[in-house]
Amino acid sequence: MNESASAEPGASGKPVRAHPAEPGASGQPVRAHPAEPGASGKPVRAHPAEPGASAIRFEGVSKRFGEFAAVDSLDLDVKAGEFFSLLGPSGCGKTTTLRMVAGFEQPSEGRIFLEGSPVETVPPYRRNVNTVFQSYALFEHLDVERNVAFGLKRRKVASDEIRTRVAGALELVELRGRERARPRELSGGQKQRVALARALVNKPAVLLLDEPLGALDLKLRKQMQVELKGIQREVGITFLYVTHDQEEALAMSDRIAVMEHGVVRQCGPPEEIYEQPTGPFVAGFIGVSNLLPGKVEGSGVRVAGAEHCRAEVPGHVSDGDDVQLSVRPEKIWIDDLEEGMVSVGGTIVERVYVGTTTQVIVELAAGARLVALEQNTARARSDDRWEIGDRVRLGWHPEHARVLR
Amino acid sequence: MSSLAQADAPAAAPARRVAAKPPRDFDRPRFLRVFVGLFFVVMFAPIALVVLFSFNASRSLQNFDGFSLRWYERFFESETLRSSLLASIEIALITMVVATALGTLLAYGLVRARVRWSGAMNVLMLVPLVTPEIVAGTSALLLFTQVGLELSLTTIVLGHITFSISYVTVVVRARLAALDADVEHAAMDLGATRWKTFALITLPALWPAILAAGLLVFALSFDDFVLSFFTTGESPQPLPVRIWAAIRFGVTPTINAIGTFMLAISAVTIGLAIALPRLLGRRESGLGVLLGREGA
Amino acid sequence: MSENRFAAGFLVPGGLWLLLLFVVPLGILLAISFGTTDDLGNALYGWYPENYERVFDSIYIEVLARSVGYALATVALCALVGYPVAYYIAVFGGRWKNVLIALVVLPFFVNYLVRTYAWIAMLGDEGLVNGILGDDIQFLNTPWAVIGGLTYGYMAFMILPVYAALDRMDPALREAGKDLYGGPWQTFRNVTLPHTRQGLLAGTVLVFLPAVGDFVAAQLLGGPDEFMVGNLIQQQFLAADNWPFGAALTVVMMTFLLIWMVLYLRSAAREAREVAA
Numbered sequence: 001m002n003e004s005a006s007a008e009p010g011a012s013g014k015p016v017r018a019h020p021a022e023p024g025a026s027g028q029p030v031r032a033h034p035a036e037p038g039a040s041g042k043p044v045r046a047h048p049a050e051p052g053a054s055a056i057r058f059e060g061v062s063k064r065f066g067e068f069a070a071v072d073s074l075d076l077d078v079k080a081g082e083f084f085s086l087l088g089p090s091g092c093g094k095t096t097t098l099r100m101v102a103g104f105e106q107p108s109e110g111r112i113f114l115e116g117s118p119v120e121t122v123p124p125y126r127r128n129v130n131t132v133f134q135s136y137a138l139f140e141h142l143d144v145e146r147n148v149a150f151g152l153k154r155r156k157v158a159s160d161e162i163r164t165r166v167a168g169a170l171e172l173v174e175l176r177g178r179e180r181a182r183p184r185e186l187s188g189g190q191k192q193r194v195a196l197a198r199a200l201v202n203k204p205a206v207l208l209l210d211e212p213l214g215a216l217d218l219k220l221r222k223q224m225q226v227e228l229k230g231i232q233r234e235v236g237i238t239f240l241y242v243t244h245d246q247e248e249a250l251a252m253s254d255r256i257a258v259m260e261h262g263v264v265r266q267c268g269p270p271e272e273i274y275e276q277p278t279g280p281f282v283a284g285f286i287g288v289s290n291l292l293p294g295k296v297e298g299s300g301v302r303v304a305g306a307e308h309c310r311a312e313v314p315g316h317v318s319d320g321d322d323v324q325l326s327v328r329p330e331k332i333w334i335d336d337l338e339e340g341m342v343s344v345g346g347t348i349v350e351r352v353y354v355g356t357t358t359q360v361i362v363e364l365a366a367g368a369r370l371v372a373l374e375q376n377t378a379r380a381r382s383d384d385r386w387e388i389g390d391r392v393r394l395g396w397h398p399e400h401a402r403v404l405r
Numbered sequence: 406m407s408s409l410a411q412a413d414a415p416a417a418a419p420a421r422r423v424a425a426k427p428p429r430d431f432d433r434p435r436f437l438r439v440f441v442g443l444f445f446v447v448m449f450a451p452i453a454l455v456v457l458f459s460f461n462a463s464r465s466l467q468n469f470d471g472f473s474l475r476w477y478e479r480f481f482e483s484e485t486l487r488s489s490l491l492a493s494i495e496i497a498l499i500t501m502v503v504a505t506a507l508g509t510l511l512a513y514g515l516v517r518a519r520v521r522w523s524g525a526m527n528v529l530m531l532v533p534l535v536t537p538e539i540v541a542g543t544s545a546l547l548l549f550t551q552v553g554l555e556l557s558l559t560t561i562v563l564g565h566i567t568f569s570i571s572y573v574t575v576v577v578r579a580r581l582a583a584l585d586a587d588v589e590h591a592a593m594d595l596g597a598t599r600w601k602t603f604a605l606i607t608l609p610a611l612w613p614a615i616l617a618a619g620l621l622v623f624a625l626s627f628d629d630f631v632l633s634f635f636t637t638g639e640s641p642q643p644l645p646v647r648i649w650a651a652i653r654f655g656v657t658p659t660i661n662a663i664g665t666f667m668l669a670i671s672a673v674t675i676g677l678a679i680a681l682p683r684l685l686g687r688r689e690s691g692l693g694v695l696l697g698r699e700g701a
Numbered sequence: 702m703s704e705n706r707f708a709a710g711f712l713v714p715g716g717l718w719l720l721l722l723f724v725v726p727l728g729i730l731l732a733i734s735f736g737t738t739d740d741l742g743n744a745l746y747g748w749y750p751e752n753y754e755r756v757f758d759s760i761y762i763e764v765l766a767r768s769v770g771y772a773l774a775t776v777a778l779c780a781l782v783g784y785p786v787a788y789y790i791a792v793f794g795g796r797w798k799n800v801l802i803a804l805v806v807l808p809f810f811v812n813y814l815v816r817t818y819a820w821i822a823m824l825g826d827e828g829l830v831n832g833i834l835g836d837d838i839q840f841l842n843t844p845w846a847v848i849g850g851l852t853y854g855y856m857a858f859m860i861l862p863v864y865a866a867l868d869r870m871d872p873a874l875r876e877a878g879k880d881l882y883g884g885p886w887q888t889f890r891n892v893t894l895p896h897t898r899q900g901l902l903a904g905t906v907l908v909f910l911p912a913v914g915d916f917v918a919a920q921l922l923g924g925p926d927e928f929m930v931g932n933l934i935q936q937q938f939l940a941a942d943n944w945p946f947g948a949a950l951t952v953v954m955m956t957f958l959l960i961w962m963v964l965y966l967r968s969a970a971r972e973a974r975e976v977a978a
Contacts, residue, residue: 104590135585533723547944628812648812
């Protein structure tokens, strides 16, 4: 079911694809009609990539394989131009979600909208999205230039234009000069860049990335993270990024959706996810897991070590409820506590030196441990201050702790 | 061979274990080497005999009386034998083309389709591989006669194709399963329809396997006897059927010439299957593709 | 059109062909096995289970038993000779592995008939061996000639799967075995053999099934006393013109082989599950 696009060419200044295709024209991706006003409650968009406009919207999307729900009632709105990450452990449904946007899987329930238009009936080769796969999925029998040009050739773009755009894309990923190389001659990082160029050269509305940095070594990965973020800013395309690496997500994203078992546990900007987790899973998955089991008591929580910690008790829990108290390790002080801090006592059981910092692991009681982070400044090396077996007092400001259920 | 040094070392059992039994001859490479050598002698002796005596000036099978090409002349002068050779080649070529096409399509369907009946289809595809040829021959004969089709080259081709499809499917399927499925997804993601993806991406990636399978089918069809025997008409008959008739009437040296000639053709065919992918720019050889499939 | 339906369409041409030209003929075979012939020798359909009774008549059962016996002997010989050869190539082959395996396979590119004929040329009364030895030793027209011919004909089908299994086996296992068990024979029995069981089983099936139905070896290298069920079937179809009876023989043979086939597949599936677990 092909419908004509309605955007005026060039109106927004962003690269816009050429004419609405005739129904049946081979290979040419056609943007479906924008939703009628009121149909979804969202305002009709005038152009692509208008800030604030919706790039991808999920409404009650589920994907079931037999009894098993890989994705369960997903409601998300990815804004145009943002770097949006789906973060979660293996099997949480993030890749399945991505593939539904690309069109390789069909939702069992719910609807997906691309730039405001529903995509159930649009096959993958007609959607205005492109994917960068985890395994790069380069065409082994074509050289780099033909790989990158593939999408443009499908859409019958003129050869001169192809040449210029491919050159531009390779420039962007810093692979000029390698046009004649075959994929098998390239390193992992180079293959990844080709995959990126191959996707970006088509100027899709959304770029889908499925753990693209997973196969790279640490140093290269960190480097590519910075580069990817820079490229995204430069081209202004919406990125939907899937990863299980929470550091990566925190570093690159404008917003993150943390997923578990097919459900979004929390969605928001990185600082919010990190500082204000709304549940034990998010608190545990992001950063170091510092969760103390305890019971609500008055204006705080009595934790396992039988000490009472003042904390902000949220409205939905009451006295006696079992909760988890979560504190970020860099917010915890050891021994030299400030006024007004909550404090607990414990024994140091381990010190882990990681270069810039030292993790000091303190056991408050059986099964209740906290990790404190101390910076190794020139003035005060943690190794010099504390030994394993020392009894110490840990402290933090009450507003830095979260009560989670 | 470095492993020989390892194998020749005495058993590694230290003294604290049960006293090491003296290494049995069975596992000593020396004994094995002799055994394997003998094996190859026995395997190749008959063939060497056939090839050698195809150039024998006399009829004798016991004495080599000088070099001569008379048996080859006999072979190529005979109208019946010539037409049989041409028939065999024709049959093999048609079988190769059709079976490769059908087998490749079947392989793609078996790997990519997740329907309930693809399991049954898989079994259906495997059964011809383990069906004894005499069963294949008699049932084919029955089919053609019951349907009213006269036995001829056509019936032979139909029979050959039926039993060649499975070989192609098995070889191509192995190769296809090893391909990254996301490559096809990438093509679609970039705007290629499913047909275009198959033609531009899948087939080019598969062609060494398809080629190897096709040539294998050619060799098998060219050499086939039992199936052809049951489905052949009066004339022309494929070469192996003529050989059978000739042998039944007694040993004649012309058979040596025919056999040697057929060996040459088969060797060239398989040689091509192995060498072509390498020559045309691919890393893998046909041998790897074919042998990768052997064994349970 | 979803990916599934697109790919499923590919199954149709090949599937249809196999259905029409493989399954249907087998059905016809089964149907006519219950039929009879008229005076002119034409086959007619009907309900004559007597054909099967006749199959189980002592004369024919003897032939069937002989076929199975020869086939089993062939399997045994192929295993006894083939396994060591495969072992040598896999374990000691080194750089020459591929060449050696190619050499094993090479004789099989000579036409089966011509290869068997070569044995006649070698072992016949006017053959090479008799010429060298001077005596007139009766090699042909004996059961061992037939078994030898069958062994020679199907050897590669045993060697290749066994070789594949041996090659796939981690050499470290053999080293560990040598440490544990001391002697090479013990190592072989307790480590190597169990690990290559599936390969050996595959080879057994690949040799046994075609060998039972073979008629070329018996016809060329043996006499009427060595006839196998394949010769019988061939006679019924092409000489005696008794297709229904021939079909009945074929069905009985097929059923017998099917039982072993199913048992083998079950064993292979069980092994695959064990490996995966």
